[in-house]
Amino acid sequence: MLKRIHHVAFAEESGAAVVRRLQEVFGLEVESEEAAPGFVERMLPVGDCWLQALEATDDGVVRRSIATRGPGLHHVAFEVEDLPAVLDRMARHGVELIDREPRIGGGGHRIAFAHPRSFGGVLVELVETSSETDR
Template identity: 40%
Template sequence: MQIDHIGIATDDAAELAETYEALFDAPVVHEEEFDGMSVVFLDFDGSYFELLEPLEDGTIARYLERNGPGIHHVALETDDIEGALETARDHGVSLIDEEPRLGAWGHDVAFLHPKSTGCVLVEYVEH
């Protein structure tokens, strides 16, 4: 597995994207509205920052209320999301998603519960 992206919760994805483009020469390569959020991906040579701005009440809005802006999750790319979930189960990891679901860019995703992963929300992504 390799790091696919780092999810960053923000109140203003467009403004943060401009900042990151200027600072890191990381272009915006994908934008969509998905699951009550504006989602913006910036490319860092094949790994991404995923900027998550809530458009309505939901997971990211609640995260921002509790924690403020910042890193929300780390996503790992896998070629076999079902196998990755089975491995997590075999190791006693609590899953948020028992089965893969549709994520941004139409990819299959599944989240592991942070209480089992050192307080880090981990997402599996299968392209």
């Protein structure tokens, strides 16, 4: 049902110091950069997955998460084949969904989040990409 780990996301305050550090220390590259309300999302390829850097640039979900839990790991995203079917299955199993229907997220993919309450504090994202190589 879960094809792979699509990305692992971390949150940091404005300045993207952690992104620069990952570039310097490990030679990682920013493959894409996308502005969203209150944050900038950057995708850094590692093998066939991505690290996703969420830089809080204004008030919003990323800054609120940093205020509550501190900066650091934010969520894990799994790639699925058929997102509506997986969401149905999750709902049947009593998972509390933040997005009951797929919505369009970074990279133009269909995404949905489950509430961290349902997975012991782990914020889970599901991603349905249009092709294997799309981020």
